[in-house]
Amino acid sequence: MSARRPELSRRGFLTGSLLVAAGTVLTTACSTDPTAGSSSGAKTTLNVWYHAYGEAGTQQAVLRYATAFTKANPDIAVKVTWVPGDYASKLNATLLTDSAPDVFEIGDFSESLARRGQIAALDDVYGSARSDFNTNAVDTVTVDGKLYGVKMIDDVMMLYYRKSTLSKAGITPPTTFDELVSAAKALTTDKTKGLFVGNDGLGDSPSLAAFSNGSDLVTPDGKVAFGSAQALEALTGLKRLHDDKSLLLGFTTDWWDPAAFTQGVVPMQWGGLWSMPAVVSALGDDFGVLPWPAFKAGAAPVVRVGGWTSCVNAKGANVAAAKKFVQWLWVEQSDLQKDFAESYGFHVPPRTSVAASAQKLSAGTAKETVELAAKYGKHYPGTWDTAVSSTFNAAAAKITAGQGDPSALLADAVKKAQSEIDKQLGR
Structure with missing residues (x-):
């Protein structure tokens, strides 16, 4: 699942920490307190955080991976902490304390973590x-020429x-x-709406x-770019979807x-590749996928690529062991990836060799989605x-609701967002 979903309080069936040592799950804790549990004689205990993935079997999988790691490295125990709810807020708060995890995943990568010295370079x-x-x-994951994370999965988002x-309605899939x-x-009727984007x-x-x-x-050198005439035109165009109800x-659910x-409930929805098995189970082959269409002639459609990245706490007491875990799981174990x-x-596996061997993504609509991501x-x-994106989205919400002059709203958002980015970059 990708990071920008509501950070993610979905169907978590276990909420807490499980300790794995020497290839065995030892103890359970009834909270996400990373200090709980026993390392059963291991020299080092790593606390590894995951957000509460909604897809069935994911939690058991990461526990299985931890078990395999500790079997190969019996001197390192792994506490898998499964974090429901607002993962990003909980992580950011915990990173400021002595209870910060040794290894943690983040969604769309934020280079400010590297600039603040919170995550270690992993070259x-x-x-x-x-x-x-x-x-x-x-x-x-590259900041000033160094790599500060290892991508675990690429998440593709499309229509x-x-x-x-x-x-039946005589409508050609929109391009x-x-x-x-x-x-x-x-496609909007008294009982259904035509489109769901959130x-x-x-x-x-x-x-x-x-x-x-x-x-x-934002440009690569940290200049806000969403104040462009093209962005203003397209954001103003979004208002049509709202005006049409x-x-x-x-x-x-979101x-x-x-x-x-x-x-x-809707015949068109913005969603993720992660959902495709559930869509196939429910609808068979009665669905297709599209990129978000180009706003006008000469522009290009869009498929969003997000995903999750494994990072190491640079201020933790177990940096070397944490790096060993990340390397073992997300670099060396292609079968687990x-x-x-x-x-x-x-x-989509971020490693090209692993992606090439992913048979379930090599045919049908899944293959089409991967190809759309590569192209668009x-x-x-x-x-x-969060500070930058929230400023932009707040302006977009007002523009689509007709609450003010679009140009002025966007200009104000640009000013605020640039201030936040300048803080990130120390300017």
């Missing part, structure tokens, strides 16, 4: 395998559509923004709109879960932290 962890990681996986519903607006309006009516759509009209969000709002789509990508929802994929810049 030595990659070794000769560096060239086997795709360009995006390397670029997104799902119900083939039979669109066909332009105008066509998307028209289709969403035509419970707030926004989801990723503001950034998708900017990208789809040729605008960046064709967006599903306030569903029981866009990261396919339930609104699979239950027939493939299992993690294919067996608990669908994700966009990822958030490393400076796109």
Whole structure:
């Protein structure tokens, strides 16, 4: 699952820590307190944090990986801490304390963690395998020439559509923004809405709109770019979806879960590749996938690529052991990397050799999605932290709701976001 889903309080069946040592699960704790448990004689105990993945079997998988690691490295115990709820907030708060985890995953990579000295450089962890990681996986974790994380999975986000519903309505799958607006309006009835992008009516759509009209969000040198004329035009265009009342709002789960789509509440939904097994189970082959359409002629459609990255706490007491764990799992164990990508929802392995062997992603709609990501994929810049993205999205919410002058709202957001980025970069 990707990082920008509501950080992620989904269907967690266990909430706490499990301690693994010498290849055996030893103890359980009823909280996420990383100090609980016994290391059963191991010289070092690593605390490893994961957000509460919603896909069934994921928690058991990471415990199984930890068991295999401790069997190979009996001097290092691993406490797997499964964190439900607002993972990002809990992680950021804990990183400021002595209870900070040794190893933790983060969603869309934030280079501010590296600039604050909170995560360790991992160039030595990659070794000769560096060239086997795709360009995006390397670029997104690079800060001032050093690598500060190892990408675990690439998450692809795109539009799902119900083939039979669109066909019955005489609607061709939309390839332009105008066509998307028209289709969403035509497919809206007294009982259903035409499109679901998120419970707030926004989801990723503001950034998708900017990208789809040729605008960046932030330049590589840290200059805010979403104040461009192209971004303003596209954000203003999003208002049409709201004015038409064709967006599903306030569903029981958010866009990261396919339930609104699979239950027939909407015929089109922004979602993730991770949901495809559930979509296939519910709908068979009665669905297709599309990129977010180009805003107008001359621009390009968009597929968002996010994912999760494993990082090491630079201020922890067990940096060497933590690096060993990350290297063992996310660099050396290609079979486990493939299992993690294919067996608990669908994700794209960041290593090209592993991706090439991922059979479940090599055919049908899954293959089509991977190809769309390769052609149209966009990822958030490393400076796109909560403060920056929240400022942008707040302006987009007001623009789409008609609450003020769009140009003035966006200009104010640019000013605030630039201030936040300058703080990140120490300028």
